[in-house]
Amino acid sequence: MFVKKTKSVYQKSMYIDKQSLIIEKYKNANKWFWSALLRYPFHYLIGFLLLIVSTYLTVNTTALIGTALDYLHEEGFSTNFNKTITLMLIFVLFSWIAQSLSVYVWAIASFRIQRDMRQEFYEVIQQHSMAFFDINDSGIILSMGMNEINSIRLAFNPALRMLLSSVVGIIISIFFLWRADFYIGISISIAFIIYFVIAWIYAGKVGPIRKKLATDLSELSSLSQEMFKGIDTVRSFDNEEKEIAKFEHVSYRYAEDMKKEGYLSAFYWPALITVVFTAGAFAYGSWMVVNNYFTIGTLITILALLMSLNRQNFMIPARLIMLQGGIQNAKRLWAKISFQDPLIEPSDPLTGNWDKGIEFRNVNFAYPGTSKYSLRDVSFKIPVGARVALIGGPGSGKSTILKLLLRLYDPNEGAIFVNGTPLNQMHTKYIRQHVTLVEQEIFLFSDTIRANISFSKPDATDEEIRIAAERAQIAQFIESLPQKYDTVIGERGVTLSGGQRQRIAIARALLSNPKLLLLDDSTSAVDIKTELRLRYAMEELMKGRTSVVVTQRLTTLVEADMIILMKKGKVVDIGTHEELLSRCEEYQFMCKHLPINNGLEPSVAESVGGGR
Amino acid sequence: MGHGTRGPGRALGLEKHKRARSTKVLLASLWKYLKNYIWSIFFAASLIILYSLFSLVTPLILKTGIDKVTEEDASMKILMPVIVSFFVLVILGWIINSISTIILTKINSKMLHEVRTDLYRKLSYSDMSYIKNEQSGNITARVTSDTGELATGIQISTSIVAQLLLIIGSFVILLVTNWVIALISIAAVPIAFGISSILSYFGRKIVLRVRRAFGYVSGKMAEGLSGIAVAKSFNREEELATELRELNQQHYNYSKQFGFLMMFVMPSISALSYALFTLIIYMSGWLNKTTNVISLGDIYLSINLSQQFLFPIVMLAMSFPQLESAFGAMDRIIDIFDAKPAISDAPDAKSLQEEDDSVHFKNVSFAYKEGNYVLKNINFSAKPGELIAVVGHTGAGKTTLFSYLLPRFYDVTEGEIYIGNQNIKEVTQSSLRQAIGLVTQEPFLFSGTVYENIIYGKPDATEEEVRSICERINADEFIEALQHGYNTKIVEGGKRLSSGQKQIITIARTMLANPRILVLDEATSRLDAYTESLVQAAQMELFKGRTTFVIAHRLSTIKDADRIIVLDHGRLVEVGTHEELMEKKGIYQDLYTTYYAYQGLEKVDIDIEELEPEIVEKPIKPKKKPAQFKLDSKKKKP
The missing domain is CATH 3.40.50.300 (P-loop containing nucleotide triphosphate hydrolases)
Structure with missing residues (x-):
């Protein structure tokens, strides 16, 4: 159903300057990154709509807990109670289908993006003149073409999909909360705005440390590669200790950076915000029930919604880091794509006569x-x-x-x-x-x-x-x-x-x-x-x-x-x-x-x- | 805990590896590192247990609150203690979690550093043949990724404890609250487990396929990048891009399968949990109709707990393969710790004396593998300051004897090697290797600048010393022509230098270190003839009066030698000057006429048809490289 012929920007042809083609088409790194969504708009649109549907259904199921319990509380094992349960099961069934399809379509589109961007990157890079290859380590270019393109894909799937699903889930939940009570609605809205701001800042802090860890690790690995490739030389100059000291230095730096990352994730403030707000909502809700403004079902609905939001959103920072990482990598790749080549192909090429001197x-x-x-x-x-x-x-x-x-x-x-x-x-x-x-x-x-x-x-x-x-x-x-x-x-x-x-x-x-x-x-x-x-x-x-x-x-x-x-x-x-x-x-x-x-x-x- | 993410491959424990050691043995070795932190670990573990208890108590508090609210005489006064304790508990929980995370991170990073450096040190001093037999990439994987996996394993094992506690605790509370509901919830467990095992069974296969395809793409791209100059000079970029596109498409096709699997698994787990609490509500209603015993608070509690144990089960199912792969990593790490150590100094080892630089081989035999002798019964003495040329066919044992046995990279199997009157087994390796300078066949440069490479053997050399050495061997000219002269960085082992240039730098390096005994193993074989003759002239002058062994590949070297030794199939067959050996009409004379005599000559009177057929240098090797750089299906042209 979603099978479509491979869509690649390029068709095979002899003299296409792929670099200018790409630069003209996407202008800058950000546009190149986000263009991903426009390359397979149908997939992403369908995926997004299905995601809204499934999220709406699951939030609704949670919200119906209160309704069901209210019926049970007031009417016992009544027809209304049974109707509500049936409705919940139907919602679960349809949200399951919608979510599955959404996950699939989204994954397909993202794997295609990965394939296309990788091809694009390689084709542009290989057209660069030798000036480019003289100053760039081919190992690094390879790892960019493979791993960093992967990380761009991860930014779209799962990161972006899950972030969208979180945001949609939060908005729909807030809508339900709002319907239950204005004050709860408004305070939870504010809480989540603060939550997102802090989470974004947090991700911005963790991202660079992750990057540093990755650099440290690759440095460790090249040190070790070198040492064991050149073991004859190292030993013949009696320099083992010198090499070990070099390694120890970088390994220590890695350990320090790892600690830094650990400290950051230990004091993860957004988690505190949500638990505090849940506690606040519990206090406020109880007061409302005691004073008969709420039914008990409303309180339970509020609590269930908040709990499920907490459960689903603890991954948000990790997804944000992935998304930011993807954007960063797109920038790095773009810098290589838009390399200013000192060797310029003539716009109006001439031919020569090789039979002369x-x-x-x-x-x-x-x-x-x-x-x-x-x-x-x-x-x-x-x-x-x-x-x-x-x-x-x-x-x-x-x-x-x-x-x-x-x-x-x-x-x-x-x-x-x-x-x-x-x-x-x-x-x-x-x-x-x-x-x-x-x-x-x-x-x-x-x-x-x-x-x-x-x-x-x-x-x-x-x-x-x-x-x-x-x-x-x-x-x-x-x-x-x-x-x-x-x-x-x-x-x-x-x-x-x-x-x-x-x-x-x-x-x-x-x-x-x-x-x-x-x-x-x-x-x-x-x-x-x-x-x-x-x-x-x-x-x-x-x-x-x-x-x-x-x-x-x-x-x-x-x-x-x-x-x-x-x-x-x-x-x-x-x-x-x-x-x-x-x-x-x-x-x-x-x-x-x-x-x-x-x-x-x-x-x-x-x-x-x-x-x- | 950490908010890390891991690729699907990791989570599925792809690297199935037959362990050589039992879990007990592995834990015992791990203990060596763990014991230093045992109190911190205890402390962190108790915090984690406390945190898990808090997670169990909070729903109980909420339940109490809901029950109190629904009572007739509900008032805020009665509710206040419940609300306050809920508040205190969640904040305390957050703090406890933070503290335990900090402690564990600290331990983990310290331990990782310790294991890594210990391992690296061990490898640096381990047996030469061990290192030579392993690919440097494999060794590096031990040092970087296996240690990393071990650290992840330690982290996971703490979270496994917490999750087990949560699951068991939640179930016990459920059981106490209402056993019927507890049984319904239990019914969901096999389903959740089933889904998880489908994930790991099919996932494993698919991820392996995806990885392999990824490896092909990566291999193709790697080759395209390293062969870029060739591709450009034959205008073949398009074709290479097309080949990549095909592999890329294949990788996409497999990835799509992975997407299909994901579509099945994750949404199913979440649908299961929603269905479960809906069923719990229904059952509670049904039970209420008959016996009317379940309070709303209990129902809420059941919903909450059922959620609390479904996800840990899924997490747990996914953690075990990770734990197993951590054990595998530990196993491979211990392999290295158990590996044969390099030769160690004798307890009473002395420094090598400086008076006498004569070298004596007495009945030296050597085998890399038992019984498989590559050198047999070598007897030979070089006087101090003598220049010895070594000739012989490929595989005659020249490199083994002089480049490996003399600097004691390996110990002789039988016999002794003496320098002066000291057996090299009785001197410190450090003093031995400082005395011997070795220029190997394959020039090897470290990353760093050209200058740093030259002073590698003598870090305190002055700039004048470096320059004068380089001028003498004609290296100065090309080094100055490099981008930043002597400060030019060596990238990728020197990809912008020709192998001749690399070789000159390694010669400068050895010359600067000023060794007393010199081994030149085809040290100038990659130079052009003109440079070579200049380098050799400089060498002769610089090394005058030092005991020198030259594994010769050219006529000009033999000419200058005091004596020539001929090795054949591991045996020393002839010794003498050029004239003496020519007169003997033995192996040397034969070698001389086919190998050395005509070098650089204009006309050779051999018809091409008379040449012996060539042989393949190395036969087809068994697959050894990691699969990802190979292509399995090779298109055959019609």
């Missing part, structure tokens, strides 16, 4: 949030089809050049041109269709080998995948696995060696068939077999396209059409191996320190290093 013109670049320049006044031209080798020490800016070419970042000053078109006038999606980066640290998904290779081309045929694997020198290995291309890798499957991972990444890159290949090949393999396979694979990958390779591999340097030597973010020199070797001191120094010249066989070293 690429140029860096006076590029200055500092990583977002940094004042330190990683690249200073970098200029060079890459002719089409050229093999470019980048060389330099750690921190020299080689890898940064690769990242800029993929437009993971934009230069702060200067520009990168593809046949005269600036890179930042092109859409990142477009650029990445033509440029592929093979990073030094290979990331593979815990999925099948097939899925990992075809990650770059989802519609690749088996044949294409096989050819890519063959060219990457990994096919033979894959064929030797029992499940071949369907072998799952990673935590749940087989562990691959560094060289094997690298070649799978190469196969992946081959399949994407880029115009421009970016390759970070800083570490060289250890043993000859791995080395050799890798070299063949890379050769295949570079064949017939422009490539920029960060490398220390002498072969690559010798064969490069052009070597760019970097130091501290600046270009030191550009030229071929021979040119640099003859004129550049830095390059000579570097070559001297490449392993080949440390080798034991000078004859070989000569043939490579100085052989011209």
Whole structure:
């Protein structure tokens, strides 16, 4: 009956900027949070109406206690008494049905909100540029996407539902009390207004402490994770006591915060208010009965209503804390959603001609949030089809050049041109269709080998995948696995060696068939077999396209059409191996320190290093 | 009491866990902590009992009031004592409840802190193989969530006492008031229990399913976030989002089942309680017709009491699984307290003397598991200041011998290790580890700044010392280029640093600590060739004259060594200089020609077809990770 097709704000499409879509639609965190009610208005409306009905019926049942007892008192086991009892049972039955349905509809809507908001959050976040991921811990983002979205759902269900049910219950009860006696009605109304104000303040105080407890706990857990992951290091420096002291410090803070929370909940004032008012109502009611203004039934009704209000409302502060927590979390999530990305997609994207050259013109670049320049006044031209080798020490800016070419970042000053078109006038999606980066640290998904290779081309045929694997020198290995291309890798499957991972990444890159290949090949393999396979694979990958390779591999340097030597973010020199070797001191120094010249066989070293 | 809320999973006691110890044993261990607070606990417990009594007496007072009001000669004068005592009782009740909550919170937080730190201390000093075999996440769960669960259990057990008192007390009073009504109320108990058990039976299953689905969503999202750069570079964000959407939808589908269950349970309990008091009123009326004995006050009392014991029953039914899971947590905690402690110092352990840095292995054999020797009968001596290169295939025992046995992370199974003339079993571990510097294969950085990481082994180092070390190994340049230079925070174990950069920092750390004996376990394997050669040059200079063991992975290291030792399948097979070993034409020569000789060479005359087929580094592992980061159903492409 309540089944409805999944309603998601987004439909699949290529170039939708989800961030601006969301921001335009919801404007701010509060609206985003409360928009939940408007996403499934039908459910919430029905749920709310049913809730009113069921609450009205249950309050009425309680109110009828007095009526029934009055009949019993005055008429004994009469028809009126029996009628009242029957009425009460009917009310109970219908309120049961209404309440059940209300709970269900409300739960459905809230689970949908949870699903939708989670999807929304993820889709926006993953469109943020790398600037976002550089400054945000992915563990925290994950926990926001999972746990904090959960807490938003909890704010709607059960928190909001139960709060509404309490409020409706109180209003209807007050209405009944009012009908019984004006003074009781007005004083209980005032009592509940005070009650809510204090409860809200109370929740506001407890909320932050809860938050602090959560932070303390996650700090404890990361301390412990770190200690046991790095146990070798801790022990080898004889630092166990130091680590224990760190932990003890945070654990103590946790205990203190826990105590604070306990003290707050111990002196929970709203509970005192309601009991005092019940006592007052009892005194006043008795006086009214003694003076014959009330029947005894009215007194009992008043007492029963108050008792049942007390019983049902002791959870109000907990619900308020949940609601406030949900709003707080929505704010935190919204801050991530509305991240101001330094990398802006062009509104009117251009396309470039990749068959012409690429140029860096006076590029200055500092990583977002940094004042330190990683690249200073970098200029060079890459002719089409050229093999470019980048060389330099750690921190020299080689890898940064690769990242800029993929437009993971934009230069702060200067520009990168593809046949005269600036890179930042092109859409990142477009650029990445033509440029592929093979990073030094290979990331593979815990999925099948097939899925990992075809990650770059989802519609690749088996044949294409096989050819890519063959060219990457990994096919033979894959064929030797029992499940071949369907072998799952990673935590749940087989562990691959560094060289094997690298070649799978190469196969992946081959399949994407880029115009421009970016390759970070800083570490060289250890043993000859791995080395050799890798070299063949890379050769295949570079064949017939422009490539920029960060490398220390002498072969690559010798064969490069052009070597760019970097130091501290600046270009030191550009030229071929021979040119640099003859004129550049830095390059000579570097070559001297490449392993080949440390080798034991000078004859070989000569043939490579100085052989011209 | 606390106004906390807990997820459905907790309340249902999801983590069914076969306990190894009886409740008695567990309580006995808990006693160790409880006994310090025994008087406070007694005091709090008596307050709780008092509070429960108050909750029973208040309806009685109301009943008396109602009865008095209905009497012919009712006047405020007669009613006054009743009203006043009601007033006093509710306020006193509130105060008593507050005080007991404070006492219990205090005890609970103190105990939690004690258990946690004791546990952490115990783990910090427990056997290396215990820690290595457990995943750090599992250990962390012991320290954080299991201790937390234990604390919750203690809190719950006090409320269970209060609730039991309420239930029994209410029933006794009901029975005294009117036994017929008491019997009607009793009839509601099995129904309430039935509903609660439906909740825990189906709830358990559904919640497990929901959790698993949640784990899949979480796993997918985690992977999407850590692989974001790859997704971006291949334009695959949409597909990843679609995959997430499917899992998300599945999670929703299971959650819906949970919603369905909730729809059944909570409203039913509340309807039951309304139906119950309606029936009580009806029965009272019926009884009145025949015998006319029940006063209005009694009826009111019955209604009130019947309400008072229905909800505690539901609460109780839900508390027991929680209590059980607290016992489970306690059980796992004791597992750790009972676990094998790490090696402890001999009672008469001395400091390691500084005169003689020679290292001697005498008939050293070692097995992680009994009978399964990874090192057999190693005999070898290194002179003070000697540079020893260690070579051998993966799994030959290199790391075990030098990185684990020498710093005494594990004790040798047979034989002895001497430094100078002292058996390392007879010196303090602290002095031993201060003397030995270890750079491990996997660079490990702590959270904190780069600077803090470098001074980890020598907290009192001056800034100049740090900088000069870093300059010498060429680390200064890239550290300065980081966002805040030396004060850059390491996040997520250094995700913004390359593993080479991480490794340089760990090398700087060890160099700064200035150890007398050095173990370099493929310490520069992740550096690029150029940096490596600079680092090695600096190392040679810095560590000149120290006894050094280098587990070698590159030619350049072997070249500088005074002697080379070759390990093969746990045995020391060859010792000597490069030339000597090459002449022997044994394992070393073979290793040299396949592994080391061609490094960095331009041309290799081996045809790719001649290469031996590769093997999987580790075979398919049994499932060990928590289920939530796995996907069970894997789509197979046609």
